[in-house]
Every structure is written in C-alpha cells, then in structure tokens.
Amino acid sequence: MDKVTIKDIAREAGVSITTVSRVLNNKEEGMSNETREKVLRVIEKVNYQPNQLARSLVTKRSKMLGLIVPNISNPFFPELCRGAEDEANDHNYSLIICNSDDQLHKEENYLRLLKEQQVDGILLSSKDQLSETNKMQLRESKIPFIIFDRGEEGNQHSGVFLDNEKGGYLAGQHLIALGHTQIACITGPKNIHNSQKRLSGFQLALKEAALGLPEEFILTGDFKMDTAYQLAKEFLKNNRVTAIFACNDLMACGVYQAAHELGIRIPEQLSIIGFDDIPLITALIPKLTTIRQNTYEMGRKAIELLIHQIEHESSERVVFEPTLIVRESTKQINKVGGVDI
Amino acid sequence: MDKVTIKDIAREAGVSITTVSRVLNNKEEGMSNETREKVLRVIEKVNYQPNQLARSLVTKRSKMLGLIVPNISNPFFPELCRGAEDEANDHNYSLIICNSDDQLHKEENYLRLLKEQQVDGILLSSKDQLSETNKMQLRESKIPFIIFDRGEEGNQHSGVFLDNEKGGYLAGQHLIALGHTQIACITGPKNIHNSQKRLSGFQLALKEAALGLPEEFILTGDFKMDTAYQLAKEFLKNNRVTAIFACNDLMACGVYQAAHELGIRIPEQLSIIGFDDIPLITALIPKLTTIRQNTYEMGRKAIELLIHQIEHESSERVVFEPTLIVRESTKQINKVGGVDI
C-alpha cells in the first residue's frame, strides 16, 4: 500500500481534489457543510497527511526555518534553540538546527544547504560578524534572515542583540559596590565585538569609580573553560587581586579550577563574576554570581522577528538588557574574615 | 529578478533541461565534456542552486532526517545532536532537530510534522519507551526509524543502546575496590528502564562483593539536579554512608550541593560517582568520577544505522559499552584522613 495522496481522498469521498484541497486549507467560502464533513471523515479514516513538499513547491513557502548556531555544546545555545523552536512551532514552522562548530566553511555549507532546502528564513548566530561573502550571498539570495547576538556595530540589519556593554558595566558596578579595588578581567577573543563591549562596559564602571584596570590585569581568553583555567592559574600565582570578572560563565569555571588548585578560597579570598547565566552554572560551589541574558526569550524574539520579516517584509532590531544575578561567588571585601590581602 | 530555475540554466546554456539535470546529478554516461562544461559555467555564473523540494517530490527522497530529543537542555543531548548531525551531513542529509521537552503530545506533534515534511527517516530518543500509539503510527507510516538509548527490553527494533547494566556494575565495582561498604544510590524514575538497569547492575556488583544495598539507601530521583539535591540533603542528614552512586551526572551535581551545605567533604568524607560524563562536568570541584557514554559516537552510529536502513532496508541493533572515568570525587576509604565514619 503506497502513500495516500489527495487523489485517494478525493476518489474515496467522491469529490474533486480541488474540494479536498479546500477543506485542507480551511477555505471557508462556499462549500456545503455536508461535503466538508464527508471529506473530513475520509481524511480521518485513512489518517491522511498532506505532503508539505508538494505544497511548498506551489506556494513557495516551505514553512521551514533554519537556525545556525556556532557551537551547540556551549550550554548557552541549547537555550537559544529551545526558545527559537518553541516560537517557530507556535507559528507552525519547523526549525532546522545547524551547528557550525565555529567553522566558517561549515557555516557557508549550511547556508547553501538551507537555501536548497528552501527554508523561508534563517536565524544566524555565530561568535562574530558574518563573513563578507556570506553576508553578500545572503542578501543576494533575498532570503530573509535575522542576526542573533553578534556584534554588528553600526550595522542596520535586523536582529536581536544584548547590551553587552551594559552587562560589563553591571559586573563592574557590582564588584565596586562590594569594595573591590584590585580587579582582573578575562575577556573573550580580541576580535570579537561582544567580548570587547563587555570589557569596555566593565572598564567604564571602574573609571567612574576612579579605579583603573591595568593592562596586565586584562587577560585575553577565548570563551573556553580550559584556556581560562591556564590563564587564571598563571595570573593568580603572580598577582594579588580580590576579584575577577570572567566574560562568560565557562571561563568563570576555569577560574574556579585555578583558584581551587592554588588554595584560594571563593569568595573569601577571591570574588568571581561571570556572564551568561548558563543553566548548569548552579552546580558550581559556591554558586556563581553572574550577568544573565535571557537566552530563551531572546531565541523566541529572534524567530518572532524572522517570521514577521517573512510575512510582512518589515524588520527590526531589538536589544535585550542583561541583569545582575547575585549568588555566592562575590563578597563584600571589608567583611573578609581574617585574611589579609 | 525571480529565483533562477533549471529552465533558466537550460535556456542560457542552449541545452535542454534534461541535460542540465544530468550534469546536476553527475550522470556520467554519454555527454560531451564540452556540453557539461558549458552548463557548469552557466550554473557557476548565476550561482544556481537546485530546488531540493522539487527534486524530493519526484525522487521521493527528501534528504532530510528528523531527530527527536527529550530535552535539549540536558547537556547529554547536544552531544548526541552533534554526532547525529555530523554523520548526517557526511551522507548529504540535513537534520531537523526537535525537542520534545519530555512531553508526549509534543513528541506526537513532531512525529506528524516530520512526516508531513517527508523526512526520509527519524531518530527517536526519549527518556523512556515509545508510547504504543506512537509506535504503531510510526510502523504504519512505514517511515524508517531508529531508537536511541531507550530501554526497549525484548524489543526487536533496531537502534543504538548503552549497556546500562554494565555501567551500573562498573560504578559498583569501583566503589567496592575503593573499600566502600556503606553506599547509597540515587536512581532515575522508577518506570524508566535505563534507570532500573543502572541500579540493577550496581546491585549486582555489590552482591558479588557480599554487600547489600538496603531499601532505604536507594533514593528515587528523576535525573534532575534539584530533586537529587533535596533527596541527598535529607538523606545525608540522617544516614552515614561513605559513597553515593548517582545515576546521572546532573544528579551528582545535586549531591555535591547537599554535601557542601552539610559540610561534608568530597571525596574525603564522601565519594561520589556519576553517570554520563556530560561535558561541563569537568567544571565541578573536585572533578567528578563517572561512567562515561560516548554520546557523540552513539549519535553518529545511530544516524549511520538510520541511513543504512533507508538505503538498504536492513537494520540492526548496536549496544555501546560504557567506561569508568576515574577523577577526583572518589577515594580509597582506608586512606581517609582523620575522619571517623
């Protein structure tokens, strides 16, 4: 028994395929309820499911969206996926999730593949700016796309972004309010815009408090735990600070490790603040104070924008505000118990 | 300027669309190199990309696969996704990743959606057995599917599984080898087959060492961190054990929290062993000893099986072996330093 098609339904119900198509698409106008019921019954009976591919071919709408993330193993992104997926489903779209593994050629490859698959739109999230070629190709192919959280300074393209500078600022403020003056920062890669913004916001807060951030207290990481661990270990061996701002939570984990091995107690001897508020972070002991971005909601919003762009040709930029989540890894410095620093 | 189609290429190159189709599909036989080159040049020039939807409609092969995971936020699953995706791409398939959020109706919904989208096959992973309705529907629709890591005792369906019993056994053996005799276990939900297997393997190891696992030392969790935390806290307050086996890493995290709050030191006073070896687990202090499953490879294998089933109609069951990863959270009991237990 082969796949049942609209023809089979039509024959079985004794109507034309046009009629079946009409009830499939809920075309209200003119059609006896009787006919409709009849068709519906047959559809029900044989458990008929229309072939979306065939539909798409004629409507030129595949009802599929693409999402490209740079690294699904970073717990930040599954949250984004969940948000994106839920929103897509709510609008009756399916989502093809692609993991570019931070490799440009993979990203390019997916872009091509998604286009071939005729997705109606693409949500692009990657560590940094789009390569020029990709950007051009994307525009040229006229397929709607939305940028997610990548530094696109001065760029007009619609998307959802986080106010990274504000986030860095909040982190700085928090540390200052706790009385810290000797502070270091582990950043992401230098060429990544988001990372730079977090740093500059942080620096701004310090400056406002008349504090400096010496060049040698700025460690350039890569958003990965292991590198941060190495960096922090080396640094903490040779320098005395009372607080560290890690530009993402993964790197904060690395700092935990380093501090642990050096016998430095958190938060008594060292306050740590992270960035992102990834889910598993609550497993850390002590619990990490961090700058939270509402990734799930950002994912939803991004897809909302994308669908809006698809259906109404208009687009937008929206910027989310990060929030400070105070937990246990930061501490008032005056209250340090018996440890001189 | 509208989307360029095979017709445009044909016109531009001065050949028939059949010829274009032939070069698109690398049909070697008979065709002057000259013609081929000419067509290729035109394709290149206008950056033509064939419409996969139209192709699928005639070939009845969409080159799309579906993957349904129960909870993308559990770090276990992104690894699976990565493996599955890489394997799929290697075979020129795309993957639609769906997150069922542990909700049956979502799973059903995705199943329908994937079928409508005409995926060539489905990789199904969820916490537990397929609902009977889903299973029936799946078989009825004759769409190839592969089961991933769900307890399917006595089931003949092809898929990729982990020898959970062996895993539990390894955990038990390890603890015993370290001299532990007072041991507790936090399991997953009672009705989940995998979870039961881990427990029974664990019990087997204890029994072989002539040790018992009293009923009240078996805590029934739900694979989530928070529940495990509550359970462990309550339990550790009232009972003295030197080791705990948590049936997944997330729950092990919960135990860490509980121990920390109770002032119990790991591993000096309490050894902990987990299950899964999820990526972020190395951020824990001390590093968690655990039973590892190679999720990435399992994901690859599962898709390999699926594609094989699609292309050769034959299927298979493969069982992976878990391995013990000794880190820092378990310790020889005799060497306990000055703490009486």
Added chain:
DNA sequence: ATGAAAGCGCTAACAG
C-alpha cells in the same frame, strides 16, 4: 458550491 486544468521545479523513462 464544485470541478478541470495548468503548473510549481525537477527527474526519469523513452526516443531519437
């Protein structure tokens, strides 16, 4: 209120 027919972009016999 319903149906016939054209056609979406492509592949696959079948001809030549």
Added chain:
DNA sequence: CTGTTAGCGCTTTCAT
C-alpha cells in the same frame, strides 16, 4: 549524446 514528455502531490485560477 541529447531532447521530449510525463508526472511527483499539491494549490490556484477560471469555469460552470
């Protein structure tokens, strides 16, 4: 070696 033709399963004018 290349082109003609007939669909794939569906939606959409345009008739009736």
